[in-house]
Amino acid sequence: MRYEAPDRIEKAVDLLASAAGEARVLAGGTDLIVQMKSEIVEPDLVIDVKRIAEMRGVVEEGGAFRIGAAVSGAELKEHPRLRKVWPGVIEAANLIGSTQVQGRATLGGNLCNASPAADSVPALIAAGAKVIIAGPAGRRELAVEDVVLGPRKTALAKGEIVVAFVLPKRVPLAADAYLRFIPRTEMDIAVVGCGVDLTLDPAGKIIAARMGLGAVAARPLLVGEAGAAIIGSSLDEPALARLEAAARAACRPIDDKRGTKEFRVQIAGVLARRVVHIAYERAKASAKVST
Amino acid sequence: MSKIHLTTTVNGDAVEALVEADETLLDVLRNQLALTGAKEGCGSGDCGACSVTLDGRLVCSCLVLAVETQGRRVETVEGMAKGGVLHPLQQKFLELSALQCGICTPGFLVAARALLEKNPDPTETEVRYWLAGNLCRCTGYDKIVRAVMDAAAEMRGA
Ligand SMILES: Cc1cc2nc3c(=O)[nH]c(=O)nc-3n(C[C@H](O)[C@H](O)[C@H](O)COP(=O)(O)OP(=O)(O)OC[C@H]3O[C@@H](n4cnc5c(N)ncnc54)[C@H](O)[C@@H]3O)c2cc1C
Ligand code: FES
Ligand code: FES
Numbered sequence: 001m002r003y004e005a006p007d008r009i010e011k012a013v014d015l016l017a018s019a020a021g022e023a024r025v026l027a028g029g030t031d032l033i034v035q036m037k038s039e040i041v042e043p044d045l046v047i048d049v050k051r052i053a054e055m056r057g058v059v060e061e062g063g064a065f066r067i068g069a070a071v072s073g074a075e076l077k078e079h080p081r082l083r084k085v086w087p088g089v090i091e092a093a094n095l096i097g098s099t100q101v102q103g104r105a106t107l108g109g110n111l112c113n114a115s116p117a118a119d120s121v122p123a124l125i126a127a128g129a130k131v132i133i134a135g136p137a138g139r140r141e142l143a144v145e146d147v148v149l150g151p152r153k154t155a156l157a158k159g160e161i162v163v164a165f166v167l168p169k170r171v172p173l174a175a176d177a178y179l180r181f182i183p184r185t186e187m188d189i190a191v192v193g194c195g196v197d198l199t200l201d202p203a204g205k206i207i208a209a210r211m212g213l214g215a216v217a218a219r220p221l222l223v224g225e226a227g228a229a230i231i232g233s234s235l236d237e238p239a240l241a242r243l244e245a246a247a248r249a250a251c252r253p254i255d256d257k258r259g260t261k262e263f264r265v266q267i268a269g270v271l272a273r274r275v276v277h278i279a280y281e282r283a284k285a286s287a288k289v290s291t
Numbered sequence: 292m293s294k295i296h297l298t299t300t301v302n303g304d305a306v307e308a309l310v311e312a313d314e315t316l317l318d319v320l321r322n323q324l325a326l327t328g329a330k331e332g333c334g335s336g337d338c339g340a341c342s343v344t345l346d347g348r349l350v351c352s353c354l355v356l357a358v359e360t361q362g363r364r365v366e367t368v369e370g371m372a373k374g375g376v377l378h379p380l381q382q383k384f385l386e387l388s389a390l391q392c393g394i395c396t397p398g399f400l401v402a403a404r405a406l407l408e409k410n411p412d413p414t415e416t417e418v419r420y421w422l423a424g425n426l427c428r429c430t431g432y433d434k435i436v437r438a439v440m441d442a443a444a445e446m447r448g449a
Contacts, residue, residue, distance in 0.1 A: 001311075001312045003295065005361070026356070029354050029359075033353075037334060046312065050359070098423055098425075099424055100350055101351070104351075104355070187337075187423055
């Protein structure tokens with residue numbers, strides 16, 4: 001196996017695009033190195049992207065955040081503004097593994113590993129995040145919900161690398177939240193993960209809502225119907241019942257050792273209800289936080 | 292495949308080694324640099340016995356390629372005692388019998404030190420969450436948590 005650690009995106013793209021055998025991007029390695037050890041992947045070339053400055057920083061540009069795809073969870077958590085403005089994205093990212101895993105794991109790796117249960121992905125989908133992709137043909141943007149196609153399958157073409165995530169500019173009275181269900185309190189893979197992002201009007205009525213669901217289908221989902229179910233409401237019971245039904249209807253789960261299909265469908269509704277309340281309270285409180 | 296010439300800093304000392312591209316930092320520490328404090332409990336990021344810091348960040352050395360540490364700074368449990376004097380965490384682990392077989396101990400010490408560098412006054416809950424990636428099959432964790440809390444208190448007092 002060959003190892004390269006270029007310091008420019010263009011060089012990394014060149015290496016990846018021109019590789020003859022199996023080539024892999026290495027970010028934090030918390031998926032890739034595990035898969036290499038168990039011989040699920042046997043790359044001839046590994047391209048470490050952590051020396052590329054553009055992929056390693058968090059920049060606030062006109063209210064939007066650009067998060068390098070190779071920023072670790074520990075670094076995200078220490079960012080003073082991100083935590084305030086996008087608490088749901090950050091809480092989702094920080095659920096990935098232990099302190100040690102957080103020291104390495106990245107959003108780019110969590111997305112591109114293309115696990116249906118990746119924790120940060122439903123939160124990023126809810127947030128309306130986009131990825132900036134660099135490839136042999138130049139750069140393009142994709143919504144996060146369009147990146148993962150199925151287990152271990154992404155929309156990235158040969159030679160393409162996710163450079164950064166862009167979180168849109170925040171409007172007033174808006175906030176996000178993420179919840180997952182696992183059989184223990186720490187260190188496990190989501191049975192269901194649910195992220196939501198809400199925007200309120202000054203009277204407390206929801207004027208925009210997006211929901212992402214993880215671990216309930218072959219890929220993380222944007223559930224448009226769930227968002228639509230609560231728009232115009234202030235989370236009254238009929239709206240919540242519609243939300244719960246929409247979340248459950250979107251599920252196409254599998255049975256595994258962590259939960260049956262029926263259980264996952266049930267939990268998706270429960271988490272949807274719980275998480276919107278958290279986001280709603282945060283959105284109300286955000287009026288007091290100056291942006 | 293030719294080996295890669297690695298130059299890095301371990302516990303403050305410049306070290307060199309010839310490594311394979313797919314060799315882990317844990318294997319190089321143990322097999323080439325004779326630093327056998329970090330242990331391989333699982334090799335998959337689950338147990339924390341291989342904990343080290345890399346540029347000050349707590350990581351599992353079993354999930355780091357040695358070549359990634361080129362020009363960087365690695366700290367292991369071997370660097371904790373200074374001039375034959377144990378680190379307060381090491382001293383407390385001994386005093387409070389926070390270990391039995393000892394396999395997990397280097398990982399707990401390195402992880403706990405990383406916590407106290409960031410947060411000198413953690414709550415018990417913070418200690419337990421921070422150390423959730425360090426598994427111990429012997430102690431039941433209670434003595435470990437108490438040793439970390441006591442060492443933290445002592446270090447704040449000093
Ligand atoms: C003990 C343990 C616990 C874990 N717990 C969780 C958990 O609770 N929730 C969860 O979601 N995950 C969990 N994981 C999985 C893993 O930590 C996450 O998926 C993590 O975010 C992966 O990021 P990474 O930077 O380590 O990726 P890597 O392992 O470096 O890469 C993963 C994949 O993505 C590709 N890739 C990486 N970056 C890019 C890029 N910028 N562009 C294109 N391709 C790229 C790589 O080629 C590889 O195929 C856990 C892992 C371990 C070892
Ligand atoms: S040996 Fe590295 S985490 Fe277990
Ligand atoms: S003392 Fe034996 S594993 Fe912790």
